[in-house]
Amino acid sequence: MDEQSKLSLHHCCLILFSVLTISSTTAFDYGDALMKSLLYFESQRSGRLPYNQRVTWRDHSGLTDGLEQGVDLVGGYYDAGDHVKFGLPMAFTVTMLSWSVIEYRDQIADAGELEHALEAIKWGTDYFIKAHASPNVLWAEVGDGDTDHYCWQRPEDMTTSRQAYKIDEKNPGSDLAGETAAAMAAASIVFKKTNPHYSHLLLYHAQELFEFGDKYRGKYDGSIGVVKSYYASVSGFMDELLWAALWLYEATDKEDYYLKYVINKAHCFGGIGWAISEFSWDVKYVGVQVLASMLLEKAKHGHEGHVLKQYRSKAEYYLCSCLNKNNATGDNVERTPGGLLYIRQWNNMQYVSTATFLLTVYSDFLRNSSQHLRCPTGTIDPEEILSFAKSQVDYILGSNPMNMSYLVGYGSKYPIRVHHRGASIVSYREKKGFIGCTQGYDNWYSRVEPNPNVLVGALVGGPDCRDNFMDQRDNYMQTEACTYNTAPLVGVFARLLQLEENLEVELVASY
Numbered sequence: 383m384d385e386q387s388k389l390s391l392h393h394c395c396l397i398l399f400s401v402l403t404i405s406s407t408t409a410f411d412y413g414d415a416l417m418k419s420l421l422y423f424e425s426q427r428s429g430r431l432p433y434n435q436r437v438t439w440r441d442h443s444g445l446t447d448g449l450e451q452g453v454d455l456v457g458g459y460y461d462a463g464d465h466v467k468f469g470l471p472m473a474f475t476v477t478m479l480s481w482s483v484i485e486y487r488d489q490i491a492d493a494g495e496l497e498h499a500l501e502a503i504k505w506g507t508d509y510f511i512k513a514h515a516s517p518n519v520l521w522a523e524v525g526d527g528d529t530d531h532y533c534w535q536r537p538e539d540m541t542t543s544r545q546a547y548k549i550d551e552k553n554p555g556s557d558l559a560g561e562t563a564a565a566m567a568a569a570s571i572v573f574k575k576t577n578p579h580y581s582h583l584l585l586y587h588a589q590e591l592f593e594f595g596d597k598y599r600g601k602y603d604g605s606i607g608v609v610k611s612y613y614a615s616v617s618g619f620m621d622e623l624l625w626a627a628l629w630l631y632e633a634t635d636k637e638d639y640y641l642k643y644v645i646n647k648a649h650c651f652g653g654i655g656w657a658i659s660e661f662s663w664d665v666k667y668v669g670v671q672v673l674a675s676m677l678l679e680k681a682k683h684g685h686e687g688h689v690l691k692q693y694r695s696k697a698e699y700y701l702c703s704c705l706n707k708n709n710a711t712g713d714n715v716e717r718t719p720g721g722l723l724y725i726r727q728w729n730n731m732q733y734v735s736t737a738t739f740l741l742t743v744y745s746d747f748l749r750n751s752s753q754h755l756r757c758p759t760g761t762i763d764p765e766e767i768l769s770f771a772k773s774q775v776d777y778i779l780g781s782n783p784m785n786m787s788y789l790v791g792y793g794s795k796y797p798i799r800v801h802h803r804g805a806s807i808v809s810y811r812e813k814k815g816f817i818g819c820t821q822g823y824d825n826w827y828s829r830v831e832p833n834p835n836v837l838v839g840a841l842v843g844g845p846d847c848r849d850n851f852m853d854q855r856d857n858y859m860q861t862e863a864c865t866y867n868t869a870p871l872v873g874v875f876a877r878l879l880q881l882e883e884n885l886e887v888e889l890v891a892s893y
Contacts, residue, residue: 410779412882413493416875418791419868420495422839423479423502425804426865428467428537429457429509439809439835443537444544447524448512451546455524458509462864463802465537466525468613469513470602473561474663475865476506477629478739480568482873485743487572489876499872500572507569507584510562514587515548518594522558522602523547527612534803534822538810541819547606555602557615559595560622561666563588567629585633592626595619613663620651621666628673644674645689654692657699659715660725661736663866671697672740676747698755701744704737705770707757720783720849721773728859731788731844732867734774739870741771742877772878775871778841783849789871790863791838798832799855801862805837806855827855841867 424437428444447467448455461471483490483499490496513521526543533542549555566588573581601615624644631640648654653670661668674693681687699708704723706714715737716724725733745767748755755762773781780787780795787793790800800806807817807826817826833855840863845851851860 409781410776412775412875412879415775415779415789415792416490416493416495416872416879417498418789418839419841419872419875420498420502420839422790422837422863422868423459423505423865425837425840426459426461427457427505428460428465437838439811440804441538441810443540444524447544448521448546450544451521451548453515453521453546454512455509455521455546457505457512458524459506459865460537461866463800463805463858463862464525464527464530465535465540465542465803466527466530466612467509467523468609469520469522470558470561470609470613470615471663471864471866472506473510473558473565475869476503476510476565477561477568478736478866478869479503479506479872480565480572481743482739482870482876483572484568485746486873486876486880489880490872493876493879495876500576503569503572504580507566510566511583511587514562514591517590518598519548519550520555520559520562520591520594521546521548522555522606523609526608528608533819534807534827535817535819536804536807536810536822538804539817547608549602549605551598553605554595554598554600555605556595556599556619557617557622558602559591560619560626561663563591563595563626564622564629564666566591567626567633570633571629585630588626588630588633592623592630595626596623615664617665617667620647621653621670623647624651624653624670625666625673628670632673641677641686644670645686648689648693654689654696657696659700659703660733661700661740662732668697668700668740671700672744675744679751697744698757701741701755701767702757702759702762704741705755705757705762705767707759707762709758716847718845718847718849720777720845722777722782722845722849723774724847727846729843729862729864729867731778731841732864734778734844735841735867735870735874738771738774738874741767741774742874745771746877768877768881771874772881775874775878778844778871782845784845784851786845786851788842788844788851789868790840790842791836797842797851797853797861798836799830799853799861800833800837800840800842801855801858802833802837802840805835806833808834829855837863839868841871843867 458467524546529543566584570581570584603610603614627640627643656667658667671693675697678690703714745764749764787796842863843860
């Protein structure tokens with residue numbers, strides 16, 4: 383080998399070594415995490431499963447939902463480890479899946495997961511179309527949390543009540559109507575180019591639902607008492623109406639009516655009054671504030687710009703609080719010793735995933751508009767914001783004191799006793815013999831062995847304020863997973879995968 387060839391070989395080896403060093407330092411496969419996160423939604427499907435169902439331990443369930451009420455309510459998602467179909471968290475799940483695709487469609491497609499993401503969204507929106515049976519009627523829930531929780535059964539064996547509950551003119555639910563409108567409006571944007579007819583149908587439903595929710599105002603848990611113990615609307619309905627209006631503004635190609643609604647209702651609906659430290663299925667104010675912030679540069683007149691600046695101020699308070707950059711300690715989100723954002727004891731990971739999503743989206747917005755985040759303690763550049771978001775994701779995937787991946791099925795160590803009925807009982811496809819309520823508790827719930835089925839892609843509730851985690855099936859505060867935990871991470875995984883790939887390309891180019 384001549385000297386030139388030796389130099390070239392040495393040069394290539396250096397590049398390969400550098401790339402491998404970066405990969406080993408990062409240690410996380412965001413592409414695998416993205417694939418697994420979308421797989422999770424197939425585990426949560428209710429209804430008749432399609433021919434291309436990839437989660438093979440599940441089978442058809444809930445095939446008579448709505449029959450007693452004379453309406454087809456087959457389909458949709460079970461929210462967590464039980465078998466009630468709760469409309470509010472299901473709608474928020476679909477909104478966040480749709481927002482993930484809107485922001486990171488190309489990155490998800492590059493990872494080969496776009497079709498799966500669209501399927502996950504459509505499984506929810508197909509159900510919402512059924513549930514929105516007439517202009518002023520929306521079916522809000524199928525099943526009863528109280529009776530459901532007395533049973534530990536596979537969904538395929540369900541013997542619990544499938545009573546359905548609705549909101550209408552006499553029994554309003556502006557929060558539920560607003561969130562479902564937001565979900566369908568956001569999804570209509572997702573399908574606009576690839577399925578324009580379906581997109582138009584979703585937008586039609588979204589506009590009707592918004593009009594219904596705005597005209598007949600009230601909290602849905604005031605009309606449907608059975609939901610109060612599970613998904614009570616603590617924040618009320620004003621945040622959802624603002625949230626829906628913003629998504630309709632985007633979905634209608636900037637129809638002025640919806641932006642005026644957000645501007646005119648900003649004060650009386652709390653949009654520019656509340657500085658909130660959480661974003662969740664219940665509390666949408668921060669999402670509203672972040673979306674509104676992105677409209678500021680295109681404000682048409684002084685008053686509009688003035689109000690949007692106030693929205694932005696509240697959005698940035700939240701972002702600075704996550705970054706620990708507000709002046710007073712009490713104005714910042716708590717963190718565990720291991721660095722995880724910590725809002726509350728029960729299912730804390732839902733707040734981590736939504737915060738991570740907003741931080742990621744806002745960092746890209748700032749970078750694309752050549753701006754910085756101004757916090758009380760100083761100016762933060764977009765790269766620092768994204769770096770912190772990445773630290774939260776890495777904690778979730780295993781960079782934590784427990785060395786535990788809280789995304790089930792990812793990595794070598796993850797929760798194996800997830801609080802989930804279907805996952806914890808032998809698969810219906812493997813053993814079709816009926817398993818009753820008490821039989822499930824006696825023979826499966828109390829088992830110390832791992833679940834027979836792995837709930838791949840589920841983000842469990844996660845550790846406590848000291849980074850401790852007990853992998854026990856009855857520890858539902860920590861081991862139960864929900865659809866709205868995983869949904870925001872879909873976009874974040876795709877963005878971090880792109881970041882990692884770009885870094886490797888830049889490194890190779892530098893040589």
